[in-house]
Amino acid sequence: xxxxxxxxxxxxxxxxxxxxxxxxxxxxxxxxxxxxxxxxxxxxxxxxxxxxxxxxxxxxxxxxxxxxxxxxxxxxxxxxxxxxxxxxxxxxxxxxxxxxxxxxxxxxxxxxxxxxxxxxxxxxxxxxxxxxxxxxxxxxxxxxxxxxxxxxxxxxxxxxxxxxxxxxxxxxxxxxxxxxxxxxxxxxxxxxxxxxxxxxxxxxxxxxxxxxxxxxxxxxxxxxxxxxxxxxxxxxxxxxxxxxxxxxxxxxxxxxxxxxxxxxxxxxxxxxxxxxxxxxxxxxxxxxxxxxxxxxxxxxxxxxxxxxxxxxxxxxxxxxxxxxxxxxxxxxxxxxxxxxxxxxxxxxxxxxxxxxxxxxxxxxxxxxxxxxxxxxxxxxxxxxxxxxxxxxxxxxxxxxxxxxxxxxxxxxxxxx
Numbered sequence: 001x002x003x004x005x006x007x008x009x010x011x012x013x014x015x016x017x018x019x020x021x022x023x024x025x026x027x028x029x030x031x032x033x034x035x036x037x038x039x040x041x042x043x044x045x046x047x048x049x050x051x052x053x054x055x056x057x058x059x060x061x062x063x064x065x066x067x068x069x070x071x072x073x074x075x076x077x078x079x080x081x082x083x084x085x086x087x088x089x090x091x092x093x094x095x096x097x098x099x100x101x102x103x104x105x106x107x108x109x110x111x112x113x114x115x116x117x118x119x120x121x122x123x124x125x126x127x128x129x130x131x132x133x134x135x136x137x138x139x140x141x142x143x144x145x146x147x148x149x150x151x152x153x154x155x156x157x158x159x160x161x162x163x164x165x166x167x168x169x170x171x172x173x174x175x176x177x178x179x180x181x182x183x184x185x186x187x188x189x190x191x192x193x194x195x196x197x198x199x200x201x202x203x204x205x206x207x208x209x210x211x212x213x214x215x216x217x218x219x220x221x222x223x224x225x226x227x228x229x230x231x232x233x234x235x236x237x238x239x240x241x242x243x244x245x246x247x248x249x250x251x252x253x254x255x256x257x258x259x260x261x262x263x264x265x266x267x268x269x270x271x272x273x274x275x276x277x278x279x280x281x282x283x284x285x286x287x288x289x290x291x292x293x294x295x296x297x298x299x300x301x302x303x304x305x306x307x308x309x310x311x312x313x314x315x316x317x318x319x320x321x322x323x324x325x326x327x328x329x330x331x332x333x334x335x336x337x338x339x340x341x342x343x344x345x346x347x348x349x350x351x352x353x354x355x356x357x358x359x360x361x362x363x364x365x366x367x368x369x370x371x372x373x374x375x376x377x378x379x380x381x382x383x384x385x386x387x388x389x390x391x392x393x394x395x396x397x398x399x400x401x402x403x404x405x406x407x408x409x410x411x412x413x414x415x416x
Contacts, residue, residue: 033207033230036240040203040247041120041149041263042067048147048198048265049073051115055139057104058122062088062097065118069095076114078102105135112141119148124179127166133193137268146195146266152202153180154256154286158336159210159219183256183282186264187275194270197278201252201263206230206243206326208260211333220333221260229326239326242317246327249310251334253302254289255282258334289335293342311348318350328354332361363404 045064052074056065059077061084069075069092076098079085085099092099102108104122117136126132136146157164169177183200190197205211207230210219220226233240251259288294296307303310318324331341343351343358 031231031234032227033204033233036233036243036247037204037207038063039240039244043248044149044201044203044252044263045118045120045147046071047201048145048263049116049118050143050145051141053113053115055107055109055114055117057102057107057117057119057136059088059099060084060121062091064120066092066095066097068118069097076100076109078107078109080104105132107135107139109139111138113139114144115141116145116147119146121149123148123150123181125177127170127177127179129179129181129185130189130192133189133195133266137193137195140268142268144268145198146268147263149261149263150186151178151180151208152256152260152262153182153185155202155209155258155260156180157182158257159212181264183279187279190266190275191270191272194268195266196269196271197275198265198267200256200265200282202254202256202259202261203247203252203263204261205247205251205259205330205334206233209334210260211330212336213329213333220329226329229322232322236322238317238320239322242320242323242327245313245317246330249303249305249313250331253299253304255285257286257289289340293340293345295342295345311346315347315349318347318354324350324354328357332358 042064046068049068052072054065054068054073054075056062056075056077059065059079060081062069062077065073065075065077066088075095077085077088078100079088080101080103082101085101088097089099100108104119104126105128117140119136123129123132133146140146153164153166164180166180169180186200187197189195207221209221211221213220216223216225233243256262288298296303296310305313318327331346334340339358339362341358343354345351347354
């Protein structure tokens, strides 16, 4: 598919009033991960803005910026869909918001008109990142900020065990395409356009990513079991607060391999040297995350909390069993190996029990691997056959039970 075809399809899709009505209703529903997604995205938008004159590009229903207008930001919004602008006007009520039809790469505003630009769930639709950033930069004052979200190509490549390209994603077709950006291309685009990377904040770990666990044949986030856990976010305030804590204070302080999305903050000034230094720091962190478990003290000024305060806050969240279960599956799979997290470092009070969970899971995996594969060894193959029948599959359950009981003391209260 040609880029222009994809861009036109994505742009026109949101001009349909029925689709806009569906989208507006979906954004208001307190179901699944919506509550978490809305909270973390709007918080990140506000965190990185500067000044008071704000432009929201692709404002849609105003989800990102109407809360900011209520806090005193002078808000202007633009969208290619009049249906979206009408819905935004309805939701804005009496707020003094200026809404103008416009295109993401042809904004109807003079140069250096705004202090900051925010764009939520817009860049994710389009592959022409450099062209869009150049136009967005034009309307922002020197030193102003551009803030937008994007899918993480580094995470996708890491989770799939091989390089994935944007061309691979475009080949999926317009209805399945979502733009993923690597940190290398982000820096390249910033240098080309004359912008400086202020920060990136990975987020959405519970609902966006491809975390793989040995218990499931597909990514954790696609399993019915995990979706049931996410459904509790709508009602369980304590689970929501833990999810927000992890997005804000753990995933959001790391780098783009750890989640499926990240928020980007760029400043309207050219500084290639600063961009190169920032990228080198991100690459170094990837190397540490894929080596030994990283201790909180090693993250230095990436953390917003002192390590002792971080640990106490996390331990308080983990005092609840549901929170412990969700945190265990999430953190023990996000780096591609179950031993990537030092539970006792992250949570001194609850960590020992979670470390035991991890050790028990490791035993289960080793036993299951042996039970599945023993009969494939040449010396063992004859033992798995009798009267022309394959006996191995019928022996798996009992063999696994015997191994756990006789070698590990399972089922008799003596297991460690």
